[in-house]
Amino acid sequence: MPRANIFDVAKLAGVSIKTVSRVVNHEPNVRASTKERVDQAIAELSYRPDQSARNLASHRSHLIGLVYDDPAAYELPTSGYIIKMQQGALTACRSAFSELLIHPCNYRTKDVAAQLTSLIEETRPAGIILAAPLSNMPKIVRAIDATGTPFVRLSPGKPDEKRFSIGTNDRESSAEMTRYLASLGHKRIAFITGHASHKAVANRFLGYQDGLQQSGLKFSERLVVAGDNSIESGEACAEKLLTRKQPPTAIFAANDDMAAGVIRVAHRMGVDVPEQLSVAGFDDIALARMIHPALTTVRQPLTEMAQRAAEALIEGKCGDASERAPETVPATLQIRESTGPAAR
Amino acid sequence: MPRANIFDVAKLAGVSIKTVSRVVNHEPNVRASTKERVDQAIAELSYRPDQSARNLASHRSHLIGLVYDDPAAYELPTSGYIIKMQQGALTACRSAFSELLIHPCNYRTKDVAAQLTSLIEETRPAGIILAAPLSNMPKIVRAIDATGTPFVRLSPGKPDEKRFSIGTNDRESSAEMTRYLASLGHKRIAFITGHASHKAVANRFLGYQDGLQQSGLKFSERLVVAGDNSIESGEACAEKLLTRKQPPTAIFAANDDMAAGVIRVAHRMGVDVPEQLSVAGFDDIALARMIHPALTTVRQPLTEMAQRAAEALIEGKCGDASERAPETVPATLQIRESTGPAAR
DNA sequence: CTGAAATTTGACAGCGCTGTCAGAAGCAGG
């Protein structure tokens, strides 16, 4: 049995193909009763519009392009980031009968912008999702802009104001984590800052300060140590903190790697986590669940961000003119085993 | 200036559109001189066929589906694997004006097969690349088979005989690595085996034995210790081996993680690598280049395998009937800093 | 040279859908 086409549906519903088309595309001006008949016929025949035909007739594809910097090109193990974005975008695409076109590219290449331009010209996607760090490069943004293709920027930190973008609330969620630690009775909550150049990570430090204040705790420079995002720096910071006369009862690290370092040092020093020390991280990398005790952390909503981005593109509301307000997808606390009530 | 279509090309080249179509699709029976004229016109107008129109007219899409088990679904940090496959497949697709459709799925889900079937019915891809471990599941293979879609199985170990698949030569390359170590003067070359369930890893152990024999060295049970693919097991095995009265001068681990563990232990024990101990791994994960000293290892040609798979699919030679012989893409030795001449 | 076979080329009808635009139906108000 060959797959049903728009004529079959029209015949069964007793309408013209154009009306079926209207229903399928959610166009206005279709009587409710008519729409119902058509919907029923669609269901009965399990009709699915042929994408190629739609694309051909409408001069635009139902493709969403996901453009990201490709870490494999220079061997960074950040691929989890990419997989998550892909997942999110795919989810949105599937439920909208759209397809996802992935386009890894190396931002160090001279002609990334030109490559992007030709990709767009060739595939004429309905929209582009531009991941960080590409999303922060004026050259790239300009190139996409020039093609007139709608696009959404995925920025790990706060979205900026110029064009539509989706970000997350690092600062607020750090504050939340801090409040959570305070609510467990911790008075001395230390913070390990991350690499200075990382904007999102700086926001987390601000959030930590907010959280202290909101919990009625005093911020103290003495409880802040500087890491550089690596596990090793986390270890070094933990050693500094835990060998003090009056060590903190909780350590909040600006990322999971450093938090993992803290836990490792605690093990070595015979400090029980979470009985004697609570440890929290940020990012919710795969490692967070795999270490012991499993790490309490803040989950970056990368998947959701990408999904929202794709949805926005599919809705077609990211057009050139539309000055749409940036969106923020909230990060969420993942309470696991590494945090607990403050020791008395 | 709107983009050129097949009529523009035909006019410029002084032929019919059908002839242009023939040239574009590499169909036979076009005179060389004609083809040349058409190619020139294509170049001049920078013509690119409209995929939607081709798909619509030809009833098949120019999509290649890449189907793989999605580690993010249950948080394994194996994503580098996926990224590499994607890269390879993308390379092939780009040069053939095809698009890559990615389809991560969770093999633990009950209805993976059904999902796959509906994906195929909906998008009608020109071919499917099926990655391990999905490629070894009869249920999945049957489901794809039933749709009549050409597919290639990507298997990390030896390709099997039943249907077209692409694999790599774990055994031969392990032998090669072993011979390389022997050629550096090592007489006591230890091997750390991997997790028993991993077929490819078992092949590596066989390769090690082959290599010893080919180098005129005697295989000894005493030089073999069992790991489980993890860094930690690598560390444990290294401790066992290095605390012996007569420790090996080279350790070949069945994967990079375990090799990294060996190097870590060597550091701790004050054993210089490669001066006092050569260490080799297998896989060439991102980590291999990042540790110090950089790890000598065997590179799995994942990217190439995926590329070959996509090419085969695009060539259209993986059809149902065509009993095509499995292909093997050779793995290659990556000599880095962790191996050197045997200590005297 | 000639005729038949082999090779190369072209005309044209769709593929399944959307956009345009005209026509039908519904709905007030008189």
Next chain:
DNA sequence: CCTGCTTCTGACAGCGCTGTCAAATTTCAG
């Protein structure tokens, strides 16, 4: 029951390409 309006529906022409099949051209044996 008609007018003038709005709301809804349908006929039909493409979109750019490929498949079919017949026509044109070339090739080659005799």
